[in-house]
Amino acid sequence: MNIVTLTETSAQMAFWFLVGLTLTGAAIAVFPRNILYNVLGLVLALAGVGGLYLSLGSLFVAFMQLLIYVGAICIAIVFAIMLSRPLHLEVPRREVPKVAMAVVASVVFFVATVGVVLRTNWVPAAERSSDWSVETIGYLLITRYALVFEVISLVLLVAIIGAILTAGFSRRLSS
Amino acid sequence: MSYFREIIDGGWSLVEGMRVTVRRLFQPLVTVQYPRKHIRMSSAYRGHIELKVFKETGTHNCIACGTCERMCPSGVIKVQGVKEQAKSPKVATHYVIDFTRCSLCGLCVETCPTQTLEYSKEYDLVGETRWDGVIDLMARLETRRAKTV
Amino acid sequence: MGNELGTEWVRLIIGLFVVLAFSQLNALFLVWLERKVAGHIQLRPGPMEVGPHGLLQTIADGLKLVGKELITPRAADRRLFVMAPVLVFMPVLVGFLVIPFSPELILRDMNVGILLIFAFSTFTVLAILAGGWASNNKYALLGAIRSVGQSVAYEIPLLLAVLSVVLMTNSMRFSEIVEAQSKVWFIFLQPVAGLIFLICATAETNRAPFDIPEAESELVAGFHTEYTGMRFGLFFLAEYTNMFIVSAVATSLFFGGWHGPLWIDFKIPGIFWFLLKTYILIFVIMWVRWTFPRIRFDQLMNFSWKVMIPLSLANLLVTALIVKLV
Known part of the structure; x- marks a missing residue:
């Protein structure tokens, strides 16, 4: 009994750790002015999302997340980085309209996602023993x-x- | 069709290459483990000079004439000899070379009037000081004679 | 239930230690083997001084590496520079989780075991990129960029080749794939896929003739030019452990895993056959390295996009067709 609660709390902790990892990664992907940091932050965030899938009990989706988003998309982004300006040059200033547009787009997307989440009638999943x-x-x-x-x-x-x-x-x- | 031709021909050439290397893998080695094993050098090898031992006399024939000493462009050779009695021929008692300065030109070997010099087959000449390059040929001769006796 | 979970944890922890110890020993042995193979192919004996036939040479080298000072270039990006060698070793360790050494000896027999290995192998590339970029050295950066390009080009045919095996077995579980080969090894049914897998695996592990990310004749040492001491040692260790993982995966996908040859029961444990086949494959990879010269970057790309990918796609199509018809 004791071990069951222990594993439950450790699962809880793992979940919040993964959430923290994802959010940290997302923050690194947006805020630093060093473009390679941004990509690696994105990798961290996507790997965190993969971990969340893992905690939801689907190995397949988690590994697909890693394979596609980390392995393919982030590597493709790295190719795009090779076209970017050298790092030792002065970093271009963030343009206000661009930032405003990005913020608006993310807020709209966030509201839409939250709306969908709130309006869905969630039913607890049946106990599943295997993947x-x-x-x-x-x-x-x-x-x-x-x-x-x-x-x-x-x-x-x-x-x-x-x-x-x-x-x-x-x-x-x-x- | 040439596309597949190229793949097959190219692949075959790769197999051929692998066959060459795998055959090499089992061939005997050609290198020698340097300080562990000594090999006989070929007769064309020029080591530092050495005094010959002649069978008739059982020793060298150096008369300490000093031709080699004068001929040597680098001043490598120091030779000294004595006359045992008056009118007897001079016999070398000391023969020392400084091999660190030798350029292996071989003039000493060619000018020696009694042909008592030869090239040694010595190649393992590692030393800790420059004085290890100074070789006493008389001492080497003595040890060689001691070994053969 | 609780007890079972407890044993599961103990199993994982013991497994982790065994894996760590094994990967070190394996790398030590492989480095020695590599030098011996290289030596004998070039008609020289290779390391001979430390231990019988130089067997302890790599231990001496490892001790030397541990003793070296860890130098971080002043212009380097410190955090990434330090993180990269650690990051490069993680996917390698994860790979051991699912490798089926014998019917009983699988750390975790996941139903998507193959995916796990390939999902994590991409982190190797990212680590190389981070290390090369953080070094702030032109050769390191060039090596890292080449590594990324190469991995993109060769991951596709690699996965397509694996996919044709998965199509035949209807499973991504290693134990089931190996079990499906109890009669005929897949290398006989899928020779093209097997060959493509081996070639791409050589490329993915950055081994010659695909070692352009660390091409020493043009890039000094490629992505690890600026790394010293044990940080370099970790890259080195990861390369050799990667070689083992790749060969182990090839063994279980194409060469019958723990099954003995000729389908005769020799009364020998499966792990023996597995390790034997894996090390034979590793030997083949070394043999290839010391036979062929490094290929140029454009040749590398042409070979992948114009030969490997069409061939593996065609192979996948034919496999699907045959599986459907039979």
């Missing part, structure tokens, strides 16, 4: 959300074609 997410997600992706799935792949295809065309044209123009 069910792989089969369930796979099943849902090709039945109920098949259209969404296809549309997303179409968007990705368009993006790929666009990238190839852009690269091809710019090369042809430069040579």
Whole structure:
């Protein structure tokens, strides 16, 4: 009995630790004026979100989070960083309209998310002994959300074609 | 089609390369563990000079004429000899070289009138001071003779 | 219930210590093996002085590394510079969680074990990037950038190759994948995927001929140019442990894991076969390193995007088709 409460409290602590990690990462991703810190903060935040998925009991979604957001998206952002200005130059000032627009966008998104969270009628999940997410997600992706799935792949295809065309044209123009 | 051709040809060349290296892996080594093992140097090797031991006399033939000493461009050689009696030939008693300054030109070997100099096959010449480069050829001769007797 | 959880924790903690000890020993042995293989391929004996046939040479080297001063360049970004070597070692340790040494010897047999290894392997790249960038040295930065580019290019065919195995077994659990190979190893059913996996794994571990992030003839030492002492040692350790992990994953995905050859029961524990195959694969990786010259960056990219990715995609398609039909 004692051990059960102990694990429960440790699970609670782990949860709040992960929340703290995510928020710290998010803060690092936004505030420092050093662009590599921003990316690493983003990595921290996304890894924290992955940890939250883990505490929700889905290994699959957690690892997918790491694989896609940390492994692919953040690395892609690193590629973009290579195009940024050298760090030893003076940091450009933050422009007020830009910051204001960013704040407005995030507030709108935050309010929308909170609204959805508040309006959802949450039911406690049934006790699950094993990881069910792989089969369930796979099943849902090709039945109920098949259209969404296809549309997303179409968007990705368009993006790929666009990238190839852009690269091809710019090369042809430069040579 | 040339795309697949290239993959297959390229892949085969990689396999060929791996075959070469794996065969090397099991071939005998060609290097020698330097201070642990001594090897016989080839006859063309020029070490520092050495006094020959002649079979007829059982010793060197150096007459301490000093030709090598005068010939040496670096002043490496110091040789001294004595006449045992009046009218007897001079015999070298001391023969010392400073190998640290030797350029291995070989003029001493070529000018020696009695051909009593040769190149030694010594290559392991590590020393702690510069005086380790000063070699007493007479002493070396004595130890060599002591070994053969 | 409570008791079970307790034993689970004890198991994990013991496992962690065993893994730490094993990874150090393994790295010590592999460094020695690498130097021996390199030596004999070049017709020289390799390390011979410390211990019988130089077996203790790496211990001496390790002691030397521990004794060295840790230098942080003045212009370096201190926090990231210190953090990077630690960060590079974490994914390596996590990888040991799911490797199936034998039917009984898996620390955690997760249903998404394969994903775990690949999800965490991206942290290695980030650590290399952080270390290279924080060094504030042009060679280190170039090495880090190359590492990022290389990992993006080679992670795709790597995952596609793994995916074709997952399609065949319908599982991402290591024990099930190994069990599925009790009759035929997947290297015979999936030779293309196996080959692609091995090539990409060599690239992912930054081993020659794909070692351009640390190409010593052009970048001094690449991303770890500014690292000294045990910080450099950690990068080195991570490289060799990574090699072990990659070979272990290849063993369990393509070479039958703990199953013996010829499907005969030799009455030998599975861990023996597993380690034997893993070390043979490691030997092959070393053999490759000492055979081929380093490839150029454009060749590296062309090879990945024009050969590996189309081939692995085609392989995946054919696999899916056959799995569907059979």
